[in-house]
Amino acid sequence: MYVAVKGGEKAIANAHALLAKEGRGDPGIPAIGRDAVAGQLPVLVSRVMTEGSLYDPKLAARAILQCQGDVLEAITLVRSYRTTLPRFGYSEPIDTAGLAPQRRVSATFKDIPGGQQLGATFDYTHRLFADPTGDGPTDTGADAVPMPRVSDLLGSDALLEPDRAADWTDPEPADLTREPTVFPMTRAERLQGLARGDEGFLLALGYSTQRGYGSTHPFAGEIRVGEVEVEFDAPELGFPVPLGRIEVTECQMINQFTGNADTPAQFTRGYGLVFGRGERKAMSMSLVDRALRADEFQERIVAPAQDEEFVLSHADNVQAAGFVEHLKLPHYVDFQAELHLIRRLRRDFHDNAGSKRETNA
Structure with missing residues (x-):
């Protein structure tokens, strides 16, 4: 039970002022600007x-x-x-098939069409601190090739x-930001x-799937980072309109599958x-996505990463x-109620213990 708390407005205002002061740091040092964060901490922003x-x-x-x-x-604020x-x-x-990558690597083949980038x-x-002012050479990547x-x-x-699948249709996926979560979910909903x-x-x-808590043996088939065009289909126009380009990271993870009575051995x-530069997140997402497909491949669901409700909830x-x-x-009222209950239970326990001693005597 939640109870309204009256008073304390001055304390809260003082807490806000102190928070702002501590967040500003040394006033003799220039404040960090929004553009500096967006430009110099792109992984965090992503x-x-x-x-x-x-x-944005x-x-x-x-x-x-x-x-x-x-x-x-910060994520809560943005949401x-x-x-x-x-x-x-x-x-x-x-x-993403036409994504012109700024970075493109594969752990499955050394030589791939277009090359590793x-x-x-x-x-x-090296996992060592480096001089932040040093400007080393940059890899601008290969020329545009297929x-x-x-x-x-x-x-x-x-x-x-x-x-x-051959008989696959493209149903309109549900929107988790506007509709309640209902299990079981489609793969499109799970990926959201x-x-x-x-x-x-x-x-x-x-990581748990790699340690045996799930039927996966993964290979990083391909990881791409680059910009893609976003289009919006305006009903009044009847054709999609380009809105701009966004940076994304895509990961295709390839996993072993020994087959079953209906399907031969193959990779799955x-x-x-994800938005921006986020390779670790994209890789983790792809590992868990494959683990959550256990039911599709008639695999036993024995690990947390294979439990849809546990993972998504x-x-x-x-x-x-x-x-x-x-x-x-x-939680003052809640705690007082619990405190009263504990005291009563302890009193009953000691009364019962005393009655047993008298009976045994």
Whole structure:
């Protein structure tokens, strides 16, 4: 039970003032600007946009500054602001097949059409502090050449499950931001939930699948980072209109599957797609996506990462943070009721214990 708390307005105002003072830091040092955060902390900004479900680098940067770097609080701010925006409709599905990557790597083949493109990555850097003012050479990537997906190369030999069945239709996916969650979910709905899910939670679940808590043996088929065009189908026009370009990270994870009575041995897919630069999140998402497809492949569901309700109900960090942090709020009446109950139970326990001693005597 929640009870209204009266008074304390002055204390709350003072707490806000102190928070602003501590967040400002040394006034002799120039304040960090929104553009600096958006330009120099792109990975952090990408996470806030992805889990906040709103693509706006400058807005995400503003939220990070307002929350003094508290990522979950920034995500909550972005989600809250998102609910105030008018909804004009839905954009067309983005075409990641035509994505011109700034970075494109595959762990399955050394030589792939179009070549490996390292781009900007921490993968080959020493985990040591470096001089932040040093400007080293940059990898601008290869010239624009066709870069078919690795999954398409395997699919041509029927070694990888098709991305859609022969009788597959394209149903309109539900919108988790506007409709209540109902289990079981479609894969499209699950991918929405995973995209909005907490990176750390999905990372832990993805790691668990690699340690044996799930029937997966993954290979990073392909990871791409680049810009794609977003189009909006305006009903009054009758054709899609380009709205602009956004940066995304896509991961195609390839997993072993030994087959069953209906399906021969083949590789299967896990998929992840996030805003901006977010390889770890996209990879974790694709690992969990494949684990949640256990029922499709008649695999035993024995691990947390394979339990749809467990994963999707606990992945949302805004909901999780709210439920945990509400414990800081006043619960005076609740606690007094519990305290009274404990005292009564202890009194009854001691009375019963005394009666037993008298009976035994």
